[in-house]
Amino acid sequence: MSTKAKLSAVIITYNEVDYIKDCIESILFADEIIVVDSFSTDGTWEYLQNHPKITAIQHPFENFTKQKSYALSCAQYNWVYFFDADERVTPKLEKEIILTINNPTAKDAYWNYRTFMFKNKRLYFSGWQTDKVYRLFKKNSCEFINERIVHETLKVNGTEGILKEKLIHYSYKNYEDYKGKMLKYGQLKAKESFLKGKKWNVLQQYLRPTWKFFNHYIIRLGILDGAKGVTICYLNALGVYERFRELKKLQSE
Template sequence: MASLSVIVITKNEAHNIQTCLQALSFADQCVVLDSGSSDATCEIARELGAEVTQSTDWQGFGIQKNRALALSTGDWVLSIDADEIVTPELREQILAALAAPQFDVYDFPRLSSYCGQYIRHSGWYPDRVTRLFKRGVADFSNDKVHERLITKSQVGQLKAHLLHHSFINFESVLSKVNHYSSAGAERMQSQNKTATPVTALLHGLWTFLRSYILRRGFLDGSMGLALAISNAEGSYYRYLKLWLMQRQTEQNAIPSRDPN
């Protein structure tokens, strides 16, 4: 059977990394590329047999995943985040695909949890992610956030779930909303997009309606409502931060007056 490398990028994932790596014991190589953890992430990963490298020159998720990809040596590569778990069913389907591949790239559905509840609506499911590929046929976009796998190969589909524990509590919700909205605002600024407080509000309202009504978030119960609100906040903050960045750029461009 072809060899398989797993790549994982980390920073302060001590609470996740053990469960993640234990589910990946079927791989021939596990590469953990850490970006400066201050907790026990690296120690736990090494104890579980992972090849741990540190790279603190953070330039975004896409570039970091390409760095991890360059460290892998397997015929096939599986990209997993530290807060994701390969289920036994998905493991068996991955091994079957490697034993008799019909495609060079595969995706599979991801089932994500929000504050302890798995979400099956709200636009979160089925969230098919393309993560398994033959070496040389794909790499990652250089996006700072929401990176994607780039390939010209046809993508096959596996059916088993990848579990994603993205928001373990509300503190993690607030932290990720802040982080991703800042990164999103920076990306939009680089694309010369503009915003105002009104457009920020409208984007937030539209995001809530799309998540809770159009994507049937109400079927996820009270957590569906909470998720729709946090999605709306993320969109609102992203555009508001873009507007504030524009204001700062405009103010910096105004020449200062000579007091004399």
């Protein structure tokens, strides 16, 4: 009789007190839950410490890739589901994950499509309709790519598959929160570009954000999302603008 596969759920957090409870509730089926917190100040850390099923660890944040690599090293089981505090595993996705890790012909890593939520309503277009990320994978076959310090991804030494069920993504809490997130991503992306030797120029500063907005709002049908589409497409474009503004600043230092 084969032994049931064990699963480590791994999450990184910083000031997620409004979202972390529902996140944890959705992954309680995992055999262990590892949460690495970068010194939250809003009550997130206290919640993590007091939860009986969570192994809570504090670790200083340098960039997303290093933080996730550290968190991954804390997992004791080979099968890992690595997701974010603003994401939720649905009951159908839970069943698929359990079936997958207990399948003897399972792949080494799986992409997970996501449903983007604008507050509590689904966003259907605006470039997010094909959004997918690595979430379920074997620890001994995968590692985070060091050169990517934001929008981190895995290097998979093996086979890949795609989960059928979608992960729910509550990325947009409110305007200021999402704006801050896009600006932070832009700054980290600028650092990544700078380390690769990429140079700022005025055409990129203005054309790339304009193209980002046009692509997501017109080509990828953000216009059909109404006012929500305008907001998301603008803020995503703002993140691109910030990337090149920050790159110019880094070059002048």
